[in-house]
Amino acid sequence: MRVHLTRIGSDDIKEGDMIAYDYPLLGVFWSMMIFFLWVAWIVLLFRVFADIFRAHDMGGWAKALWSIFVIVLPFLGVFIYLIVNGKAMGERAAADAQQQQQALDTYVRQTAGTASSADELAKLATLHDNGTLTDAEFAAQKAKLLDA
Numbered sequence: 001m002r003v004h005l006t007r008i009g010s011d012d013i014k015e016g017d018m019i020a021y022d023y024p025l026l027g028v029f030w031s032m033m034i035f036f037l038w039v040a041w042i043v044l045l046f047r048v049f050a051d052i053f054r055a056h057d058m059g060g061w062a063k064a065l066w067s068i069f070v071i072v073l074p075f076l077g078v079f080i081y082l083i084v085n086g087k088a089m090g091e092r093a094a095a096d097a098q099q100q101q102q103a104l105d106t107y108v109r110q111t112a113g114t115a116s117s118a119d120e121l122a123k124l125a126t127l128h129d130n131g132t133l134t135d136a137e138f139a140a141q142k143a144k145l146l147d148a
Helices: 025-055 060-072 074-112 117-130 134-147
Strands: none
Touching: 025 060, 025 074, 060 074, 117 134
16 A cells, blocks of 8 residues: 655655654654653762762772773662662762761851951051051941940
């Protein structure tokens, strides 16, 4: 049985070519799901490799063997690594996140310069005692600091 296609204004459509309505909606959803799972697996593969080399409790030979296992049998290797080291992988990720948060907090505190009024007054007094500030300058800066 041959189907005769009428031309819709395009010279590219020929007999036997697949047009958009020949691909069922569930086929589109299935293709999207397979693509999403493939991308998720690739992300998981990179996370496993990062965790293999980030783990301080594993020796060099263990890291090499896990890497070879994940390269030779990727699906099985990743899933077995997650089963064996999943808890430790999560603990390492949480510890790294906490360490990064502490580093950020320290940086923000240093950058923001959260000096108190008492610290500023002590600095002004030191400058006044060294002779860097005159009595009038010291009094003006002290009044300005106390009014703020």
